[in-house]
Amino acid sequence: MSLFKSASLVSLLTLASRITGLVRELLMAATFGASAMTDAFNVAFRIPNLLRRLFAEGAFSQAFVPVLAGTRAQEGDEATRCLVDQIATVLAWALLATCVLGVLAAPVLVYAMAAGLKQSPEGFEAAVVMTRWMFPYIGFMSFVALAAGILNTWKRFAVPAVTPVLLNLSMIAAAWFGAPWFERLGLPPIYAMAGGVLLGGALQLGAQVPALRRLGLWPRVGLGWAALKAAWNHPGTRRVLTLMLPALLGVSVAQLSLLINTQIASHLAVGSVSWLTYADRLMEFPTAMLGVALGVVLLPQLSAAQATGDTDRYSGLLDWGLRLVVLLAVPCAVALLTFAQPLVAVLYHYGRFGTADVQQTATALMGYGAGLIGLIAIKVLAPGFYARQDIRTPVKIAIGVLVLTQALNLVLVPHLAHAGLALAIGLGALVNAAFLLIGLRRRGAYRPAPGWAKFGLQVLAASVLLAVYLTWLSARVGWLGFEGAALQRVGLLTLGIVGAGALYFGALVLSGLNLRQFVRQ
Structure with a gap:
């Protein structure tokens, strides 16, 4: 299977995940609105997600996949x-050990993540309870990341890409059926969402088992002290642990930025x-469909090319990925900057999610949109x-970007409130991507293929x-x-997006761009 077909498969399956994710968010917005209890759930959910990004698809995957691919190629x-x-x-x-400590230390973790929740004692207590319920999710997702790294290295991309759908379906069921049931039991309805998260993690891990068994790669975990020592x-x-140390620092920098931003947002207006x-869920739609899909497909291929010393293929893979980023991320960024309110209104403006919530979410989405190209390019450049098993360089860049992002927060938040936090992240991502690109160029690892100037002008004109x-x-x-005419609004949005796609790609074809060049790789 060609890289384009592999990336397309992952992207399509990710699209299914994001569509169900949007349904999940729509249900949450309509059922719970933007309240103190919704803030409590979002804070509680971010704690295991933060650790997941540290120990699962973050530092662990960054260290594990290159070693796995290199071992397979060489041994x-x-x-x-x-x-x-x-x-x-x-x-x-x-x-x-992490899960036991996390459950015990939940109050401390919630306070460290969002001390502003203390303004609503009920919200703070709810966040603590939900954190304890959801903490085992990190265990499920870390083994999902292990399985995904193995399957992606063996070019079995479908199962890892589709399993996030199971989390979304679990949370949809929790909002649809669980919330009313919890209310009848006298419990806060939002607690049902925590149960949905835990169930979704278990289902995602269970879905990996048949695929790994077919390859004969289901891991055998040693239970005794001697097995652990060996x-x-x-x-x-x-080797993986050695690579994980700088990777942990790098991912920790990104998560520290998220923690600081959540802390700041918790002290702003209720609902921030x-x-x-x-807004982040909407922004993740293009970053996951394009950035994550390219990162998943490219990392094992780049690792194999590096292990065998094929520098031309290594550079060619990066060039192909970056051209796809420019081709597809630029119009997505344009859409988030010019069409934010319609997107938010069509997807969220129901039930308890009012007009003011639409406006506030749209401004945050525009902030993210300003840096969308950087957010996606990082998924290819990192x-x-x-x-190359060089994790230190991205870490150094990430530390510098963290300092820059917080400096931008000092300037932007007093004027733009929560939207300033989003804009600071977007601008920081652009700087991060620029330094990663410069680093690869200086090392001679990436040599741009001819034709970039013409290609850039074609994309700019169409955009x-x-x-x-x-x-x-x-x-x-x-x-x-x-x-009362939600379907009409959805239909108009669909027609508008189809028209936008036809206009953009039609303009590219008329300008002489050969789209088939992206399929050949």
């Missing part, structure tokens, strides 16, 4: 199976955490370093036309109206 499948068993053993013991001393484990969360069209469409239709 064969049997040595790779042994590595998987040893890594799984160490991971299982580490997660057991796993700890395995050379592959030591939720407005940012709803694997370029990870594949200007798109911006004019979307600005006109945003002003032409009263997107905040349509009371």
